[in-house]
Amino acid sequence: MTSGSYSQMEEATFKPMSSLIREAKERVPLEGEVKKSPPRIEFERDPEHYFRCVSGRYPDNLEGRHNERILVVVDESDKPDISMEHFDSAQSSITDDRDRMVVIGNPPRDEGNSLYELMTDPRWEVIQFSSFDSHNVLVDAGEVEEEKLPGLVDLKQIKEDYESWNREEFPGVDACLNSLEQDGETGILTCTESGLDERWYRRRLGVIPPDGSKSVRPFHTEDVVSAENAYQEITDGDDSVEYDAYGVDVARGGGDRTVIVGMTPSRIDILASVEEPGNHSVNKRLVEHHVHDTATPVIMDAIGEGSGVADELNRTYNVTRFKSSEKALQREKYHDKRTEALCEFGQWLSNGAIDPHSELSAELRSASRHIELEEKALKSGVTWKATSKSDLKKSDALGRSPDLLDAACLAAWGLEVEQSHSNAGYGFYSY
Structure with a gap:
């Protein structure tokens, strides 16, 4: 696994994973030992079975790993520090249908970002989520009759973000969802409404900001x-x-x-x-x-x-x-x-x-x-x-x-x- 920010990956991914493993070991005889320098999990009986966090500073660090099954994860892939070199190097470890590579990120700001090249590549399956897919938003909107889950965005937060970023009244869930459509050529989800803050498109609608969107500025x-x-x-x-x-x-x-x-x-x-x-x-x-x-x-x-x-x-x-x-x-x-x-x-x-x-x-x-x-x-x-x-x-x-x-x-x-x-x-x- 690598990320656009190695330090954040270490904090946001490896530490929670380490905590989960420690808690699990208290209940069941789970294998795997957590090591910290570099962050990794190793298995004594099988040295070729491991989880490892790899710095994205040098793209070549992602090459040269092969086994019966390989899972490569690239997080924060929209960040400028992640380039096509990283994707190409990581992809070299994928050799057959048993291997998988997962790339995670916010929609890029524009089509010049390397993540956009992957989104338009037919070899990749693109799954786009908006904040309106959040369980808590579905509960608030009356689509799901269940308890809300802590830590997930809710409709109140979406409404506050819209009004804060765009300086206008929230138009409602239906209006926001109706502004989304799928591009006929690429299959990528897009928004038909322009002129809003780019944070709204990227962080809440889960789409690349259209032409005419506002850059993120302290004031306009x-x-x-x-x-x-x-x-x-x-x-x-x-x-x-x-x-x-x-x-x-x-x-x-x-x-x-x-x-x-x-x-x-x-x-x-x-x-x-x-x-x-x-x-x-x-x-x-x-x-x-x-x-x-x-x-x-x-x-x-x-x-x-x-x-x-x-x-x-x-x-x-x-x-x-x-x-x-x-x-x-x-x-x-x-x-x-x-x-x-x-x-x-x-x-x-x-x-x-x-x-x-x-x-x-x-x-x-x-x-x-x-x-x-x-x-x-x-x-x-x-x-x-x-x-x-x-x-x-x-x-x-x-x-x-x-x-x-x-x-x-x-x-x-x-x-x-x-x-x-x-x-x-x-x-x-x-x-």
Whole structure:
């Protein structure tokens, strides 16, 4: 067995299998000894009878195994680390009808993925499942009169995912199932409805996203437009604002800006945007000039120059030191804090307001077209990781550091993440 993520295969497959074997041995005289380096199960009476987890780092590792019966399993086969070389090498162990090879994965994002080549190869039998085939969904929909099973997706979760990913009301089970049809040439299940979030197609309908589907992003251009349209109504006649969180992105040189923003659940304001302001004493005075409330959370970029400013302000202000590369608080969702903050800001946009004539608005429109979320496999599961800042600075992307967006995300993180309110304050804190 191999996988697109060796560490996750070890955690998600081998550990539960080892546990099952140990529990079984307590009741019956089951053969097989669990070994850990590399992860495998061996049988003393028959050295050629074994189960082994094989790293997919080198495709050639999958070759050279032959016996009376062979079962090859490739999990997470849609991941970029699994290529046609892996499939070809693994398939070399399949010699007759007694051997089997099983390839498991989410539907690929597009037809360029190597898994798609297998799906269209007539030698392979393709079985596609949607979340609507889940036992618990069938129970919720009244198709099955049985008890629900723990750990399986249910209709409530499907509905929540649809509305969260697509920003519209769930159309119902029948409408979702009626949007599926089988391709006449390949036999592959497809969806006739385009324009939805690609997660909906891949994770819930179990199909390759059609042309026109939305990439997975922390926010989209229409989210920015919606926040711009709400600005006049929310800010009309509101001259005095008490902010619930501040975000401070400190310039690191090379044309960067120090940006200070104030945020409430419904609006955001750029309080300062100064290019190359100088040393940390100047940056400290900028914060002191614009942040008058010493109790409200001030989320500061604590890398390089920002760390020195945090040192200067920590005894007076409610400072939280933010390091973008550290693990996210919501570790089951996000790979790092930067991604978490971007997604928190994306959630804020659904009810927030932005001045349509501001620099922030222009930067957000551009960023919404260039920042995507990619799946990152960890031992605990699959999380999201945003496009790196170095990639955004390239000339064919933003071409610069998104300082205004960074400060806005820091404020949104401080506004939405509970720990920044309950644990921060008057000292050095890094969550």
